Amino acid sequence: MAGSTIAERLGVFAAGLEVDALPLPVIERATGCLLHALAVEWPARPPASGDRPSRLALV
Structure with missing residues (x-):
């Protein structure tokens, strides 16, 4: 990996990681x-042309 x-x-x-090998707190x-x-x-994303404004509902 030199250079x-x-x-x-x-x-x-990251490509070599496997989710099953990670501890639950990390996941x-x-x-x-x-x-x-x-x-x-x-x-914060500006709507694309023709899109209706979107809202994020936090429950």
């Missing part, structure tokens, strides 16, 4: 981070 970029090394590492944390990112990004 590879950090992004390439991270990509190789739960990753799920929470993904949901948070979606909840923050979705309402």
Whole structure:
């Protein structure tokens, strides 16, 4: 891996991960981070032409 970029090394590492091998707290944390990112990004996204404005309902 000499001469590879950090992004390439991270990509190789991520591609080799198996969800079954990860501890449950890691999976739960990753799920929470993904949901948070979606909840923050979705309402901030400008609607495409012709789209109705979308709303995020947090229950």
